[in-house]
Amino acid sequence: MRFYNTLTRREEEFVPLRGRQVRMYTCGLTVYAYGHIGNFRTFVCLDVLRRALKYLEGYDVRQVMNYTDVDDRTIIESEKSGLPLREYTDRYISAFQEDAVRLGLEPVEETPRATDEANLHAMTGMIEALEKNGHTYRSDGSIYFKISTMPQYGQLARLDHEGIKPGARVDADRYDKEDARDFVLWKATQPGEPTWDYGVGPGRPGWHIECSAMALRLLDGPPIDIHAGGVDLVFPHHENEIAQSEGATGTQFSRFWFHVEHLLLGEGGKMSKSVGNVFTVRDVLEKGFRASALRYVLLSVHYRKQLKFTWDSLSQADEALTRLMDCLVRLDTVPQSDVETTVTEKVEVSRRDFSEMMKADLNTPGALGVMFDFVRMVNAAIDAGEISSSDVTLVRETFEYFDQVLGVIRIRRAEDTVPPVPVEEIEKLIGDRKAARSNRDFTKADRIRDELAERGIMLEDGSAGTRWKRK
C-alpha cells in the first residue's frame, strides 16, 4: 500500500522492514482532560491505517500508543483537583478508553504510560547515551539537548532556522537554554512537582523523550516502520524525537512518518480552549448524535485535508448510515432463491475498487463512495429479485470486508442493540397497531407510529410485516 511520508514529502510504497511485522508508534493523548473530537480525528484515522495494514495487506501489526501522564498540564490540573498525579491521570485514561470503544478504535498492542518505571528507566538510559555521545549539557540540574551537535536537525519539519525568532513566544518549559532551539530532556525537580531519580539526577522527563524511549523499547529498536500523530506534532515534537533517538543510537529512528491534518470548527477555525470552541466526544453524544455518525464524519474527508466540522455534517452522516443499515436489514428479508445472477462479479469489482482506494494513501472518502455504489447495486438486485441465497451471504461478507477497515457498521449495530424504547414494548405496540390497521382504524395506527417516532423509533410497513429501527 502507498501513503504519504512526511519525511520525504512524497507518497511512497510501504513495506515493513522486518518480514510481515509492522512496528508502529502513534502519539497518544496527554491525559489531563477529555479528548476532543480533533484528537479523535487523528486516532480514528490511525485506527483505519492500522486496520488497512492488518486486514487489507495481512500484516502483523504491532502498535504502541502512549499516554502522556506527566507534563506541565497534567501536573497543574492534578494539583487543582487535589488528586495525586497518577490518580488524576487514571481518570482520563479511563475516559479515553470509553470514548475509544464508542468510536470503534481497535485496542492496540501496547499502551505505555510515561511514568511507568520501566519507561522512565528507558528514558534515563537514552539520556545517558546522549550524554556519552556529546549531545547534551546541564544547567541548574536540568539536561538539555544541544541542537548544534546534530547538523541534520530539521529534516522532518524543514524549517528555516534563521526564521525562528527567539522570544517570539513564551516557552513554559524554558529554563536556561544556550540556544533557543535546544530543548529539555530532563527537568530538574521543582517544588511540588513529582520527581524521579534513576541515574541522571532527580527530576522528571521532558515532553519528547518519552516517545523516543518507549518506541524503541517496545518496538525492538531502530528503525521502527511508522511513527504517526497529528500534524501539529511535526514540529517540534517529532523533529526532537528524531534528534534524540538518532543522537542516542546513531541509527535512523523511523522510516515513515504519517501525519493527520487538523479538524477545524466550521466558523472558528482551529479548536482552542481560549475561544471556547472545543468539543469532546461526550459533548457530541449529549447533543443527541451517535458515535457512529461522528466516526463517519471523520472518515468522510481525506486524512491529509483539513476537516471543517459542522453539526450539519453529523446529521448528513447519520442519514447516510441509515441508508447503509437499511440495506443490510433488507438482506434478511430476501426470499430463498437459487437464481442465476451477476452479483458475484459485481462483488469482486467492488472489493477490488475498495481495496485500491484504501491502498492509495488511505482514500476513505473514495472507499465510502465504492461502498455506496455497492449499496445501490444490492438494493436494485433485491428489488428485481435477481439475488440468490448464496449471493446474500456473499454480500454480507463483503460489507464485513469493508467494515473491517471502516469500522462503522459494527459500532452502529452496537448502538442499535440499546434502543431508547424497550424492545418488548416496541413489539407490543407494533402488534396493537397491526390490529388497528386490520380494523382499518388508521387514526389509531398512525397515532402509535407517531408516538414511537417521538421516542426515537421509526416504523416501516413492508410486505414482510412491520419493522422498526432507531432514528
Added chain:
RNA sequence: GGCGCCGUCGCCAAGUGGUAAGGCAGAGGUCUGCAAAACCUCCAUCCCCGGUUCAAAUCCGGGCGGCGCCUCCA
C-alpha cells in the same frame, strides 16, 4: 516576515492530463390506507485571468479568497 495547504453542484466530498464518483438536501415517477424505505429519471465543467498541450478541474504563471505551522497543541 519564513514555510506549507486548500478553493469541485444548495451542503459535505472523491477525482490530479483524456473529457466531472459518492453522501445529504431537492424535483418528477413506481410502490403504499397514509407514511417510511427502496428503485427509476432529473439536478455542476470544477474561484478569476493568462499560458503549455491534439486534450486541463487536473501542468505552469499571475490574481482573489480561506486555513495551518514557525517550540501549549491531535
